[in-house]
Amino acid sequence: MDFRHPEFDTITGQKPSEDCAVIGITGTVPVFSSLVLGLKSLQHRGQESAGISLYNGGKIKLIKGPGLVSEVFGPETELPEAFADSSVGIGHTRYSTKGSKSSQNAGPFALSGAAGYFSVSHNGEITNAEDLRRDLKRRGVAFVTNSDTEVLLAEIARDISQRGVEDGLRYAMSRLKGAYSLALLINERLFAVRDPHGFRPLVIGKTKESFMVASESCTFDVLGGELIRDVLPGEVIELTPRSYRSLFRITGSISHCMFEYVYFARPDSIIDSAEVFRTRIELGRILAREHPVDADVVIPVPDSGRAQSLGFSEESGIKYSEGLIKNRYSGRTFIMPTQEGRVNAIRLKLNPIKSAIEGKRVVLVDDSIVRGNTIKRIVSILRKQGAKEVHVRIGSPMIVAPCYYGVDMKTRKDFIARDRTAREICKEVGADSLEYLSIDGLIRGIGMPSERLCKACLTGVYPEPIPEMEKVVQRELETY
Numbered sequence: 001m002d003f004r005h006p007e008f009d010t011i012t013g014q015k016p017s018e019d020c021a022v023i024g025i026t027g028t029v030p031v032f033s034s035l036v037l038g039l040k041s042l043q044h045r046g047q048e049s050a051g052i053s054l055y056n057g058g059k060i061k062l063i064k065g066p067g068l069v070s071e072v073f074g075p076e077t078e079l080p081e082a083f084a085d086s087s088v089g090i091g092h093t094r095y096s097t098k099g100s101k102s103s104q105n106a107g108p109f110a111l112s113g114a115a116g117y118f119s120v121s122h123n124g125e126i127t128n129a130e131d132l133r134r135d136l137k138r139r140g141v142a143f144v145t146n147s148d149t150e151v152l153l154a155e156i157a158r159d160i161s162q163r164g165v166e167d168g169l170r171y172a173m174s175r176l177k178g179a180y181s182l183a184l185l186i187n188e189r190l191f192a193v194r195d196p197h198g199f200r201p202l203v204i205g206k207t208k209e210s211f212m213v214a215s216e217s218c219t220f221d222v223l224g225g226e227l228i229r230d231v232l233p234g235e236v237i238e239l240t241p242r243s244y245r246s247l248f249r250i251t252g253s254i255s256h257c258m259f260e261y262v263y264f265a266r267p268d269s270i271i272d273s274a275e276v277f278r279t280r281i282e283l284g285r286i287l288a289r290e291h292p293v294d295a296d297v298v299i300p301v302p303d304s305g306r307a308q309s310l311g312f313s314e315e316s317g318i319k320y321s322e323g324l325i326k327n328r329y330s331g332r333t334f335i336m337p338t339q340e341g342r343v344n345a346i347r348l349k350l351n352p353i354k355s356a357i358e359g360k361r362v363v364l365v366d367d368s369i370v371r372g373n374t375i376k377r378i379v380s381i382l383r384k385q386g387a388k389e390v391h392v393r394i395g396s397p398m399i400v401a402p403c404y405y406g407v408d409m410k411t412r413k414d415f416i417a418r419d420r421t422a423r424e425i426c427k428e429v430g431a432d433s434l435e436y437l438s439i440d441g442l443i444r445g446i447g448m449p450s451e452r453l454c455k456a457c458l459t460g461v462y463p464e465p466i467p468e469m470e471k472v473v474q475r476e477l478e479t480y
């Protein structure tokens, strides 16, 4: 079988290039501008590259490049005439979690096989990608990137070409391990595919002229559409311009990523039937009950700690106030690719409001601590502004273990909580007290049975074996 990558244009921005939001639309009208708008609504899930794949007249067109959606698809972006009226396409914004940060690894991916053109946008991470790559190479498949998404697409294309769409997808899903929420284009047909654990979110929605799949429901609001429902874990749905149908579902143990509720998803999204904002408010309420403190004001780390702060304030009766103003154009420190970049970004990012802080006993609330740089810096800012006391409250438990399912937390030595107690972390960040939400509190706040949530980065207990974990752990030990 010939797996050739179709020719694609890369409309590049100025920045160096660097996988995490997916969208797919099939409609009765051209979809390009809706794909761009939809990707902008998902920008928070990946800021290193953006891309769109369109199908028209028996051909596929990939346009992708490094940078924000607005940089890759700016006013000067010219869509080839042959694709201007494409009524089906998929899009992707990327934050690399596997594979290098090269522009070659930007999504979506596309290839041509015996069954036609295939293109995929992938959110998640394939944990047996290297085993599959070796196996596919033995069968004559050539790869041009080190991305797990390329492996996933090659596997799907090979299986569908040999077995047909439904049986091929079923077979491919039996081979793929790890996390994958997909918008998949097979010629003009659009599919939504979610791994049996349901690690990453995936929802379907509609407007008057189209049916859509996206990582989060906020996309449908932005496009003037409505949420229909979640793609169920292990489910494959085919979308057409006027309807959708569930092709099949592979059932297994469900493991929704708890981090989506804590931090990753937009607060205005509804994922797996839970509104993210309400969930975060509840996490803040539980945090206040678990770790009360005498204080004058609750100040959020903007924007990540805002909802949990509101919950903490509501429950404790302590006044809520904005005390730190965020420079909205500096990016999210969590997803900056280098340590140096992250430290510089914190400096650029926050400015205090003296009157909200001076002489006050402050409860500083954030949703999570990964490396600890941000919170340390903010505690220091608050002290310099005359805060009498600074009490840090974190709306999620300690992160102590790597994530292999699509969140960039790979290196244990990056976690401030890996070998420290809350008291030691408190000392390190210079706070008067520091407390985390308990795992039980997290589960109650999300309101989902514990066995349906992935909590591996909090417990080190993974919902499925990680085929390549031994190698990863070995590498980690070598660099520790």
Ligand code: SF4
Residues within 6 Å of the ligand: 199, 256, 257, 258, 259, 260, 402, 403, 404, 405, 406, 407, 454, 455, 456, 457, 458
């Ligand atoms: S390990 Fe943590 S971040 Fe990764 S999927 Fe599980 S809960 Fe989410």
